Amino acid sequence: MEDLLFAAIDRALELGASYAEARYHRNANSSVIVRNEAVIGLGADVLDGVAIRVLVDGSLGFSSTNRLTRNSILSTVEEAVKKAKAAAAIVRRPIEFSEERLGRASYEVVPKRPFDSMAVEEKIEYLRDLYRLSGDALKDAVVASFVAFWEEGVEEKAIVNSDGAFVRSKIPRLEVYHNITLALDNQMMNRWEQHGASGGLEALDDWALQEWIPHYATVMERILAEAVQPPRERVDVVVGSEIVGLLVHESCGHPSEADRVLGREAAQAGTSFMRPDMLGERIGTDLVTVIDDPTIPGSYGFYLYDDEGVPARPRYLYRNGIINEHLHNRWTAKVYGVRSNASARANNYKGEPIVRMANTYFAPGDHSVEELIEGVKFGVYIKTYQEWNIDDMRWGQRYVGQEAYLIENGRLTKMVKNPALEITTKGFYSSVDAVGKDLSFEAGTCGKGEPGQGIPVWFGGPTVRIRNVPLGVVPQ
Amino acid sequence: MNLEEVAKILKAVSEGADQAAVKVVQRTETMLKIANSEPSVVQTWDRTVYEILLGKDERVFALSLEAGDPEEVIRRARDILSMASKVDKSPFYAPLPPPSGASPRAVLDETTLEKAERMGELGELMISAAQEEGAERVAGMLSIAKIRKLLATSTGVSLEEESSSVEAYLRAFAGEDGSGQWSLGGTRLDERELEEMARRAGRYAVMSRGRKGIEPGRYDVVLSPMVMGNLIDVVADSASAFMILMGMSFFQRNKPGDAVASEVFSLIDDPEDPDLPESTGFDDEGLPTRRKYIIESGVLRTILHNSATAKVMKAEPTGNAGWLMPHAWNYVVPAGDMGEEEMISELKRGIVITNNWYTRLQNYVEGTFSTIARDAVFYVENGEIKYPLGKIRIADTFPHLLKNIRALGREIFKIKWWEVPKPSKLPFALIEDVNISLPKI
Numbered sequence: 039m040e041d042l043l044f045a046a047i048d049r050a051l052e053l054g055a056s057y058a059e060a061r062y063h064r065n066a067n068s069s070v071i072v073r074n075e076a077v078i079g080l081g082a083d084v085l086d087g088v089a090i091r092v093l094v095d096g097s098l099g100f101s102s103t104n105r106l107t108r109n110s111i112l113s114t115v116e117e118a119v120k121k122a123k124a125a126a127a128i129v130r131r132p133i134e135f136s137e138e139r140l141g142r143a144s145y146e147v148v149p150k151r152p153f154d155s156m157a158v159e160e161k162i163e164y165l166r167d168l169y170r171l172s173g174d175a176l177k178d179a180v181v182a183s184f185v186a187f188w189e190e191g192v193e194e195k196a197i198v199n200s201d202g203a204f205v206r207s208k209i210p211r212l213e214v215y216h217n218i219t220l221a222l223d224n225q226m227m228n229r230w231e232q233h234g235a236s237g238g239l240e241a242l243d244d245w246a247l248q249e250w251i252p253h254y255a256t257v258m259e260r261i262l263a264e265a266v267q268p269p270r271e272r273v274d275v276v277v278g279s280e281i282v283g284l285l286v287h288e289s290c291g292h293p294s295e296a297d298r299v300l301g302r303e304a305a306q307a308g309t310s311f312m313r314p315d316m317l318g319e320r321i322g323t324d325l326v327t328v329i330d331d332p333t334i335p336g337s338y339g340f341y342l343y344d345d346e347g348v349p350a351r352p353r354y355l356y357r358n359g360i361i362n363e364h365l366h367n368r369w370t371a372k373v374y375g376v377r378s379n380a381s382a383r384a385n386n387y388k389g390e391p392i393v394r395m396a397n398t399y400f401a402p403g404d405h406s407v408e409e410l411i412e413g414v415k416f417g418v419y420i421k422t423y424q425e426w427n428i429d430d431m432r433w434g435q436r437y438v439g440q441e442a443y444l445i446e447n448g449r450l451t452k453m454v455k456n457p458a459l460e461i462t463t464k465g466f467y468s469s470v471d472a473v474g475k476d477l478s479f480e481a482g483t484c485g486k487g488e489p490g491q492g493i494p495v496w497f498g499g500p501t502v503r504i505r506n507v508p509l510g511v512v513p514q
Numbered sequence: 515m516n517l518e519e520v521a522k523i524l525k526a527v528s529e530g531a532d533q534a535a536v537k538v539v540q541r542t543e544t545m546l547k548i549a550n551s552e553p554s555v556v557q558t559w560d561r562t563v564y565e566i567l568l569g570k571d572e573r574v575f576a577l578s579l580e581a582g583d584p585e586e587v588i589r590r591a592r593d594i595l596s597m598a599s600k601v602d603k604s605p606f607y608a609p610l611p612p613p614s615g616a617s618p619r620a621v622l623d624e625t626t627l628e629k630a631e632r633m634g635e636l637g638e639l640m641i642s643a644a645q646e647e648g649a650e651r652v653a654g655m656l657s658i659a660k661i662r663k664l665l666a667t668s669t670g671v672s673l674e675e676e677s678s679s680v681e682a683y684l685r686a687f688a689g690e691d692g693s694g695q696w697s698l699g700g701t702r703l704d705e706r707e708l709e710e711m712a713r714r715a716g717r718y719a720v721m722s723r724g725r726k727g728i729e730p731g732r733y734d735v736v737l738s739p740m741v742m743g744n745l746i747d748v749v750a751d752s753a754s755a756f757m758i759l760m761g762m763s764f765f766q767r768n769k770p771g772d773a774v775a776s777e778v779f780s781l782i783d784d785p786e787d788p789d790l791p792e793s794t795g796f797d798d799e800g801l802p803t804r805r806k807y808i809i810e811s812g813v814l815r816t817i818l819h820n821s822a823t824a825k826v827m828k829a830e831p832t833g834n835a836g837w838l839m840p841h842a843w844n845y846v847v848p849a850g851d852m853g854e855e856e857m858i859s860e861l862k863r864g865i866v867i868t869n870n871w872y873t874r875l876q877n878y879v880e881g882t883f884s885t886i887a888r889d890a891v892f893y894v895e896n897g898e899i900k901y902p903l904g905k906i907r908i909a910d911t912f913p914h915l916l917k918n919i920r921a922l923g924r925e926i927f928k929i930k931w932w933e934v935p936k937p938s939k940l941p942f943a944l945i946e947d948v949n950i951s952l953p954k955i
Contacts, residue, residue: 068594073605073760076604077604078574079575079606079838080573080574080601082590082593083578083579084578084586085580086581086586087580088582097553098553100555101557102557102560102561104562113560124631125633128638129552130552158597158600162602182761182766183759183761219762219879228761302653303653304687305685308871308888424877425875427885427886427907430886433905434953435953436951460952461953469955488547512882513909513911514911
């Protein structure tokens with residue numbers, strides 16, 4: 039296959055491309071779906087193909103195929119060059135890439151516990167147990183339905199380009215998704231969760247789903263039985279790690295994507311409140327540092343070289359409350375006059391590499407969660423969420439709490455129902471007055487691009503306290 | 515690929531199985547992506563997808579293989595079938611139906627496919643049309659695809675059809691804060707429709723400059739077909755039996771015959787409409803598809819089923835398979851009797867929302883959700899647009915929204931884009947008493 043990739047590069051250059059890139063990209067997954075105690079079915083999916091990207095007269099062309107013969111791959115190159123040439127007539131600002139030291143390397147994530155060390159029967163039993171244990175943990179509520187998806191797979195890539203990159207990688211990943219729906223009297227509620235990591239079955243130990251899901255079922259039961267309306271006035275809010283992680287992904291990671299800043303995603307995932315000249319401006323208190331780091335071992339968004347062959351490193355997006363760095367590929371880096379920080383990724387052979395986050399997190403502080411709560415006279419602790427969204431400039435966002443408590447005189451008292459934290463990006467980061475040391479990560483599939491590319495990421499953070507913010511109420 | 519070749523694959527993957535179905539989709543597509551009023555990338559795809567359903571001893575196996583090596587398709591199918599003895603019977607196992615007279619219905623327009631060679635020119639048409647309306651910069655996309663679908667099952671179904679698909683959308687910007695977006699989806703590319711789509715985006719951009727704030731609270735709203743398409747996607751998904759069985763539907767506690775929406779509102783799943791690119795003569799099990807009401811004059815009429823969900827829920831398949839999840843093909847909301855301006859004139863204190871995104875649910879069973887208005891939003895008093903608004907959110911429940919639809923527009927728009935994933939024919943809608951929220955700090 040690698041010979042074909044090099045042949046593709048040669049062909050593109052012969053046809054007049056000033057830059058050419060060929061990527062063999064294979065994602066192969068196996069899955070199990072269980073509903074309550076029943077196996078719905080087993081599944082397998084494979085995405086196996088080649089992606090070509092060329093620059094011709096300043097115009098960018100992308101083409102891909104899953105017909106992996108020499109003729110088909112060379113035709114794909116010709117198509118990319120032809121279509122890029124045809125559009126070059128209306129390109130006003132020719133696309134160029136930054137100069138980089140590109141990788142020539144091969145790397146592989148080696149699982150501690152390979153997928154095949156657990157038989158399919160055991161995987162099924164593991165998922166069924168989650169349902170049984172949840173039901174057993176409940177007093178009055180019942181599990182109306184429990185659905186769990188198990189997916190394990192390997193992503194393999196070989197990337198070559200005309201600037202000298204040659205990077206092979208192999209990353210196994212494990213994912214478990216589940217939705218539990220509870221009924222109590224005439225009320226129902228659901229909780230959807232996603233867990234993901236690179237590596238093997240060792241991730242199951244970290245997730246501890248056999249403890250977590252039954253525990254959370256009892257939390258949901260309490261919400262249905264006890265939760266009262268949240269306060270409507272301005273209050274102090276202790277924001278749980280689960281929400282902080284999502285919040286930094288949405289309101290720091292996404293607006294820091296330089297391709298958004300430059301308008302390339304304006305009609306799809308949107309633009310950004312940031313401009314290139316806002317680097318160095320204050321966005322939050324000194325306690326706010328947000329890092330995006332692809333190199334965290336075991337992370338869902340793990341990689342060591344991006345899909346343009348640039349070596350990965352941690353990116354400090356907000357540093358001590360100051361906007362510090364944007365996420366770049368080689369095109370945005372050229373426009374900014376900086377070096378790429380290795381953010382170009384494609385989800386499979388059908389996707390062009392675009393600027394993506396990897397593992398974005400709010401750097402932990404020095405408070406325990408108890409200390410954060412003790413410091414609140416009257417407020418709300420919002421520990422988990424279900425509904426969330428953010429506007430396309432990544433400024434106004436909303437997170438609706440699921441597990442949430444009233445705080446009175448430094449202690450958790452009643453559960454509150456659906457408190458809505460609706461706040462601007464600067465409003466949140468400027469209100470942070472204390473940061474926990476309880477860093478944890480959640481897995482997500484981040485969407486961006488056209489066609490949409492879902493890509494594995496982690497987002498994380500500690501519990502964080504914000505002062506004097508208004509809460510919204512969800513309509514009944 | 516032809517039906518003979520698909521039959522060979524079916525034969526190979528059927529070995530050892532009690533039943534099998536093979537769907538092969540070949541898709542060639544060209545897409546021009548526009549940003550800052552110029553092309554950002556031209557993309558093309560040429561790919562073949564093998565989707566395989568296998569049944570053995572009442573176990574179910576589903577594969578989706580975009581394999582580079584066709585031999586891998588057969589190998590993977592055999593590998594997964596070898597696990598049959600290790601798993602229990604599936605309640606989602608149902609015998610595949612025998613051939614039942616389905617015939618091809620998809621629309622292929624060769625003239626449209628030829629236009630994929632003129633992407634630069636068509637992109638320029640979109641850009642200049644929006645600029646003529648006053649847009650200062652635009653971003654968007656134009657895509658033209660040819661899709662060939664072949665289906666063979668172990669019960670003797672052998673069907674194929676070809677279709678063309680067009681999707682286009684443009685987001686236009688004007689001034690410091692003006693923006694407007696519109697879209698188009700169909701089986702044919704008509705340059706006049708493409709131009710009008712771009713012009714509407716441009717007009718909205720200009721009209722929405724100089725945005726002001728608003729107090730949160732309850733308002734009557736006019737939702738554009740762009741917004742309707744996004745919200746209806748959740749409604750139609752909720753009518754899928756699979757989503758009901760997963761506990762992720764706000765029709766969880768309903769049954770056909772229940773009043774779930776206002777009498778003025780109907781939602782049709784229409785695989786027969788020649789204008790809409792998901793039109794098809796047969797579903798993934800080879801059953802004939804048909805036009806059907808999901809909601810008719812406010813009454814829930816159809817839960818969408820494949821053979822498996824029909825068996826579980828003791829119903830009949832509706833020609834909507836999806837092997838795992840039954841789904842609608844195209845969304846059609848029949849027109850009402852009001853003009854766009856007339857609808858706005860009905861608002862005493864209301865809001866017009868022309869586009870939205872990021873719809874998320876807090877509780878799937880209750881249908882509690884929020885979504886964010888994007889691009890042009892207007893505040894209306896006593897029937898007149900007073901000023902454009904900044905970003906606001908609809909934060910409400912789907913049952914409340916559906917029951918409060920008061921009127922529908924008489925003009926129908928063909929819509930499809932990132933946030934409206936199914937081809938749709940939709941009018942504007944006037945909905946009363948909708949909760950609007952926005953950040954206060």
